[in-house]
Amino acid sequence: MTYEYDLRVLPQVAANEQSLRQYIAEEKGIDVRTITHLRILRRSIDARQRTIYVNLKVRVYVNEMPEDNAYRQTDYLDVSGRPQVIVVGEGPGGLFASLKLIELGFRPVVLERGKDVHERKKDLSMITKTQQVDGESNYCFGEGGAGAYSDGKLYTRSKKRGDIEKILNVFCQHGASTNILADAHPHIGTDKLPRVIENMRNTILRCGGEVHFQTKMTRLLLEGDTVVGVEAVTNSQLSTSNTQLTFRGPVILATGHSARDVYRYLADAKIEIEAKGIAVGVRLEHPSMLIDQIQYHNKQGRGKYLPAAEYSFVTQVDGRGVYSFCMCPGGFVIPAATDKEQIVVNGMSPSNRGGQWSNSGMVVEVRAEDIQGTDVLRVMAFQQQLEHDCWQQGNRKQTAPAQRMADFVNKRLSYDLPKSSYAPGLISSPLHFWMPEIITKRLQEGFKYFGKHAHGFLTNEAVMIGVETRTSSPVRIIRDKETLMHIRVKGLFPCGEGAGYAGGIVSAGVDGERCAEMCAEYMKKGA
Numbered sequence: 001m002t003y004e005y006d007l008r009v010l011p012q013v014a015a016n017e018q019s020l021r022q023y024i025a026e027e028k029g030i031d032v033r034t035i036t037h038l039r040i041l042r043r044s045i046d047a048r049q050r051t052i053y054v055n056l057k058v059r060v061y062v063n064e065m066p067e068d069n070a071y072r073q074t075d076y077l078d079v080s081g082r083p084q085v086i087v088v089g090e091g092p093g094g095l096f097a098s099l100k101l102i103e104l105g106f107r108p109v110v111l112e113r114g115k116d117v118h119e120r121k122k123d124l125s126m127i128t129k130t131q132q133v134d135g136e137s138n139y140c141f142g143e144g145g146a147g148a149y150s151d152g153k154l155y156t157r158s159k160k161r162g163d164i165e166k167i168l169n170v171f172c173q174h175g176a177s178t179n180i181l182a183d184a185h186p187h188i189g190t191d192k193l194p195r196v197i198e199n200m201r202n203t204i205l206r207c208g209g210e211v212h213f214q215t216k217m218t219r220l221l222l223e224g225d226t227v228v229g230v231e232a233v234t235n236s237q238l239s240t241s242n243t244q245l246t247f248r249g250p251v252i253l254a255t256g257h258s259a260r261d262v263y264r265y266l267a268d269a270k271i272e273i274e275a276k277g278i279a280v281g282v283r284l285e286h287p288s289m290l291i292d293q294i295q296y297h298n299k300q301g302r303g304k305y306l307p308a309a310e311y312s313f314v315t316q317v318d319g320r321g322v323y324s325f326c327m328c329p330g331g332f333v334i335p336a337a338t339d340k341e342q343i344v345v346n347g348m349s350p351s352n353r354g355g356q357w358s359n360s361g362m363v364v365e366v367r368a369e370d371i372q373g374t375d376v377l378r379v380m381a382f383q384q385q386l387e388h389d390c391w392q393q394g395n396r397k398q399t400a401p402a403q404r405m406a407d408f409v410n411k412r413l414s415y416d417l418p419k420s421s422y423a424p425g426l427i428s429s430p431l432h433f434w435m436p437e438i439i440t441k442r443l444q445e446g447f448k449y450f451g452k453h454a455h456g457f458l459t460n461e462a463v464m465i466g467v468e469t470r471t472s473s474p475v476r477i478i479r480d481k482e483t484l485m486h487i488r489v490k491g492l493f494p495c496g497e498g499a500g501y502a503g504g505i506v507s508a509g510v511d512g513e514r515c516a517e518m519c520a521e522y523m524k525k526g527a
Contacts, residue, residue, distance in 0.1 A: 001064065003028070004041070007056040011305035014043070014054035024060055037061035039070060044184035045306070050297045052306060071172035071181060072165070074099075079107040080208030084249045085519055086111065086230055088217045091145020093254035093496025095197070096509035098204050099170065100516035106523065108209040109247055111232055113216040113259075114142025116201075117194040124149060127335050128423040131397040136214065136235050139336040139346060140258040140470065143213065144197040146497075147505040149334070149348060154186040154506050167509040174199035177351075185310065189351025218244065219265060220251065220492065227251050227491035250491040250522060252515050254508075255498040257473040258338045260380060262498070267376055272478045272488055275371070275379045276500045279325060279471040280386065280439055281363035282431065282464040283333045283345045284405065285420055288358040290461060291329070294454050308353040311360070311457075313450045320370075320438075322446030325361035325471055329353045332421040333465055335398045342387035343394050343401075345422070345465050357421045361468040364442045379474035386436070390467045393429045401429030405462035408432050409444050418463050431466055476500030484518040493519050 005028065013019045017038060025032035042057035079102050087094045087101075090112040098108035113136055114120055120142035123134045140146045154168060168186065172178050175196045180186035188196065201211055214235035221229040229248035255262045266273050288308050292301035295309035302309060308329030315322050331349030338344070347359045371378045393401035400422055404414040414428045432440050451458025477494035478487050479501075486492040494501070495515040496508040 001062045003060045003062065005058050005060065007058060008046075008053050009056065011052055011054055011303075014056060015305040020058070024058065028060075030060070030062060034062050035060060036063060037065055039066065040179075040182045042184070043182045047295055047297070047309070052296055070178040072169040073173055074103060074166075074170060076102045076203055076207050077105070078208050079105060082107045082208070083523055084109050085516075085523070086247050086249045086251045087254060088230065088251060089113075089145070089254035089256055089259075089496075089498065090143050090201070090211065091254060091256050091496065092147055092505045092508040093145075093256075093498070093502065093512040093515075094252070095144075095200050095512065096167065096170070097252045097254060097495060097512035097516040097519075098209060099200065100513040101520065102204065102207045102209065104516065104520040106516075106520055108204060109249065110204065110209065110211045111215045111217055111230070111247065112143055112211065112213050113235070114138075114213070116213050117143040117148055117197050121149070121194070127398055131399070131424060133335070133337045133340060133398070135339045136216070138338050139334055140256060140338045143201065144194065145256050145508075146258065146336070146346075146470070148193055148197055149190050154180055154188065163513070164506055164510060166513070167506050170200075170509075171196060174203065187349070187351070187353075189353075190348040191350040215245065217255075217262070220269070220271075220489075221246070221248070222489070225488060225490055227489055250493070250519055252493045252495050252512070252519055253477070253499065254495040254512060254515075257497045258470055259498055260338075260384075263377060263380060263475045266477065271486065271492075273376050273475050274478060275368040275376050276472070276474060276476040277365065277367040277370075278379060278383065278469070278474050279321070279323075279361075279363035280366050280383070281325075281361060281443055281468050282466050283347055283359050283468050284362045284462055284464055285333055285357050285359040285422075286457075286459075286462045288330050288356055290456065290459070291358045294456050308358060311454070313446075313454075315446050315449045317364075317442040317445045320367075320442055321365040322442050323363060325363050325468070327358070327360035329358045330355040331357070331359055332423075333357075333359050334422075335400070335424055336470060337387065337391075337398070341391050341396070342384070343390040343398060343467065344387050344470055345400060345468055346470065355421060359421070361471065362443060362446070362464070363468055363471055364439045364446075366438070370438060376475065383469045383474055386467055387469055389434060393434060393466070394427055398424040399427050400424065400465050401431060402426040402463050402465045403429060403431045404460040405447065405464055406458060406460040408440075408464055409447050409458065414460075418461060420463055420465070422465055426463070426465065429466070431464055435466065472503055473498055473500045483522070484515050485522065491522065
């Protein structure tokens with residue numbers, strides 16, 4: 001027999017399966033010897049009071065074992081010889097679009113401008129060693145997209161857009177821990193996500209699809225108002241030859257939020273796009289022990305049984321949102337630029353979240369109307385200018401300008417800086433002076449507000465690292481709400497974060513599946 005129970009237990013009970021079995025047996029009057037298996041269906045931490053509890057939904061198997069996997073499996077069949085679809089980009093949007101195409105009987109041909117997930121890792125390590133960024137292989141470009149080496153958090157608020165559980169189950173099918181199906185804020189970890197991504201790619205190849213690395217789309221092939229394919233070059237050709245590669249089929253465009261050359265191409269080609277608001281700010285890094293003490297109301301921190309603490313802050317200042325973004329407990333701050341003469345920072349965490357620092361983006365809402373002009377690329381230009389200014393402040397290297405948090409609020413120069421996880425190094429800089437006032441003034445007021453609600457949060461033990469700008473796409477590629485096809489160009493399906501329709505791994509995956517479904521409908525109609 002099976003039973004499901006909602007439980008509220010102490011962390012030491014939740015952390016150990018045998019303790020949990022004993023607790024259930026005593027609370028529910030079950031002989032512990034008959035409990036053959038437990039499956040955690042939901043798990044969250046309630047840290048609102050000084051006594052911390054873990055909320056669980058548990059399925060208890062008595063005198064029987066589960067007949068199914070902990071995850072829902074999807075069947076992927078051979079699509080060799082089937083009609084093909086060109087998928088530009090192998091981030092989460094492109095990966096899930098490709099897998100969904102296979103489900104639907106179509107053959108994905110994936111073009112990825114960067115390298116595979118393992119070769120890409122070598123280029124990431126070189127950023128710290130050489131202070132140089134490879135423009136085609138970095139923390140944003142390459143297999144897995146921006147999420148592959150920036151944490152692997154799977155939390156999303158986009159509950160109405162599609163089957164979020166399906167996305168999580170596909171990750172499990174390809175090697176992710178089934179914990180992500182239960183946790184309130186699921187997280188794979190930057191140390192484990194690359195292997196999962198590689199497994200997803202291998203599924204595409206095994207089923208007859210194609211994946212082309214270091215292959216960059218240069219333009220869409222148009223016949224009248226219909227996209228019939230793309231032209232591309234391999235990276236080795238970019239500086240030595242104009243030879244074009246041609247791939248034919250309708251196009252799912254899933255290039256990610258940093259493919260600025262694609263936005264410029266679309267604008268020049270008069271393919272309708274519009275400026276979109278973003279959020280801009282800094283990475284804020286505290287000692288993880290301090291965040292644990294604040295969030296768990298305990299001078300001893302998280303102790304033996306609790307994970308590194310998370311936080312989420314939001315307020316309004318002068319009509320714009322100020323909020324934490326992509327919080328990384330026990331994590332690292334990383335250099336996420338995609339070209340020379342720019343500094344961009346992001347955060348990531350390994351699966352155990354065991355680092356001595358915790359960081360989060362602290363950002364301010366910037367709307368398209370906040371930037372002067374009518375150019376559809378004006379928000380992108382604002383991004384670029386801020387990243388270039390940051391690079392100049394950082395001694396024209398990947399050394400990031402930084403300031404202690406309380407010094408920033410009080411408009412003081414930080415004469416020294418605390419130790420940091422940011423490997424390329426920090427340099428003291430008056431962020432309050434050179435960053436735009438529409439950002440700094442709101443951040444200062446936001447930090448004061450957060451400090452009042454979390455005693456100890458506003459402190460000079462925390463360091464602000466500039467700049468966080470790649471929170472989302474600065475452009476939206478306009479598409480029809482029903483068909484998800486571009487409003488004017490048939491056969492073009494703008495997808496995911498890069499198209500302005502997602503914000504994070506899961507929502508990009510959901511949007512990828514939806515675009516694949518609409519593309520399949522388009523092809524079935526014989527258009």
